[in-house]
Amino acid sequence: MQFSAIPTNVITGFLGVGKTTAIQHLLANKPENERWAVLVNEFGEVGIDASMMGEDSESGIYMREVPGGCMCCTAGLPMQMALNQLIQRAKPDRLLIEPTGLGHPQEVLASLRSAEYSEVIQLQATITLVDARKLSDPEYVTDDTYQQQIQVADCIVAHKADLYNADELQQLERYLEQQQITDRPVYSVAHGQLQLQWLDEACQWQAEPVTETHHSHGHSDVFAAAPDMPEQGxxxxxxxxxxxxxxxxxxxxxxxxxxxxxxxxxxxxxxxxxxxxxxxxxxxxxxxxxxxxxxxxxxxxxxxxxxxxxxxxxxxxxxxxxxxxxxxxxx
Known part of the structure; x- marks a missing residue:
């Protein structure tokens, strides 16, 4: 039996933009005969998103979380361990990866392009969700993580578009022109309604492999056992x-x-x-x-x-x- 590399998409976007809602919509509309796996990375230590999405193996949906900071840190070990375990358990037809909104998508993509995954993963479109209402906030648009998310996108989705005023979508278009990002599709959606065909676009992003990362946040010890629940419950x-x-x-x-x-x-x-x-x-x-x-x-x-x-x-x-x-x- 010949093994086929798993079509894989990174769904990224800044804190609170609605990535979980978008992935829930994709899962609700996946082909019935396919098994999909989702690797969720959260900045917080306890992990919430997998509970909100809900694993349902009978419907072919599998989840794995990497809580506690950007999963590309510690030489990529948290991501590699979680990804390997998820693939082995789910044997998916498609893999979705949701980095934390405060994470570093360039390093995540570089890890997925490493030799270890060259025959395992077929990297397809990276979809970046943005909230055009935030573009008037200098703290938002000058954030290094936000800029990375825009730069690595193969497809940019203006999310929560039903809440925009008449000028905010045009403001996003002007911002992308200023960043010299005019060579990729831009869509407007509400309520996470991403289209399945967007996932199959080719991944255009290229970068040299990242072998070590140094970021200014902590990360849980991926090898540490889960803490015992105190008597207080x-x-x-x-x-x-x-x-x-x-x-x-x-x-x-x-x-x-x-x-x-x-x-x-x-x-x-x-x-x-x-x-x-x-x-x-x-x-x-x-x-x-x-x-x-x-x-x-x-x-x-x-x-x-x-x-x-x-x-x-x-x-x-x-x-x-x-x-x-x-x-x-x-x-």
């Missing part, structure tokens, strides 16, 4: 890097949260990004907060409750743990 894990901080909590499944109180707590958090999955008195829900807007989605089940907060001022969520405990009870 919950734990907290923090991370920081590139001017951002994250705090994450994991609660054992016997914690049940008051849905109404939880909504109020989450909306009161001052942070760039809040994601969580919770077992509540009204069922299991995923929560997503970006730009002060919160959405909630009912889920079938989760292993536990967990939340991740990312921002520049960790003092802004100093009382969050106390508030969450006050809104919960152990069954």
């Amino acid at each position: 919950y734990l907290r894990k923090d991370n920081k890097g590139d001017g951002y901080f994250s705090s994450g909590w994991v609660f054992q499944p016997d914690f049940e949260f008051d849905f109404v109180a939880l909504e109020s707590i989450l909306m009161g958090i001052d942070a760039e990004r809040v994601k969580g999955v919770f077992i509540t008195d009204e069922g299991v829900f995923a929560f997503n907060i970006v730009d002060g807007l919160m959405s909630s989605t009912a889920l079938d089940e989760v292993y536990d409750s967990r939340i991740e907060v990312i921002g520049r001022n960790p003092a802004a969520w100093q009382t969050l743990e106390t508030d969450l405990l006050a809104a919960s009870e152990r069954l």
Whole structure:
């Protein structure tokens, strides 16, 4: 039996642009007879996205997370280990890779182009999601990671286009012209509605292989065993890097949260990004907060409750743990 290299796409974009929503849409529309695998990288330490997407092996969907910072660090070991394990388990017909919005896509792509994966992966279009409303923020457009995400794109998707005013899409076009990026397609979509045919475009990005990386953020020890849950039934894990901080909590499944109180707590958090999955008195829900807007989605089940907060001022969520405990009870 001849082995075929796995068509592989990197789906990138800055913090809060909606990468998870876009991948969920792709998974919902994948060919029924295909097995797809998703490797998710998160800046936070506890990992939320895989729970929000939901592995469903019966439907041919497999997930693997690399939490705790850019997966290309530590000579690429976190990425290599997770990727190898995922491919071995899923044997996928397609692989989607979602780097953290604060990660370094050039190094991720260089790792995928390494000799180790030359016969395993067929790198196809890198799709970069952008929010054109953010282009008026100098801190956003001058960020090195954001600029990398634009430069490596084979396809640029102006996401959340239903929220733009009349000038913002034109502002994106002018920005791309200023960056001399005029040789690739630009699409406008809302609610993550990427088209499957965009995945099959050729990957044009070229770079010399990166053998070692040095970035200003921490990373979990990929070889370390998962920490034991304390007797109190919950734990907290923090991370920081590139001017951002994250705090994450994991609660054992016997914690049940008051849905109404939880909504109020989450909306009161001052942070760039809040994601969580919770077992509540009204069922299991995923929560997503970006730009002060919160959405909630009912889920079938989760292993536990967990939340991740990312921002520049960790003092802004100093009382969050106390508030969450006050809104919960152990069954």
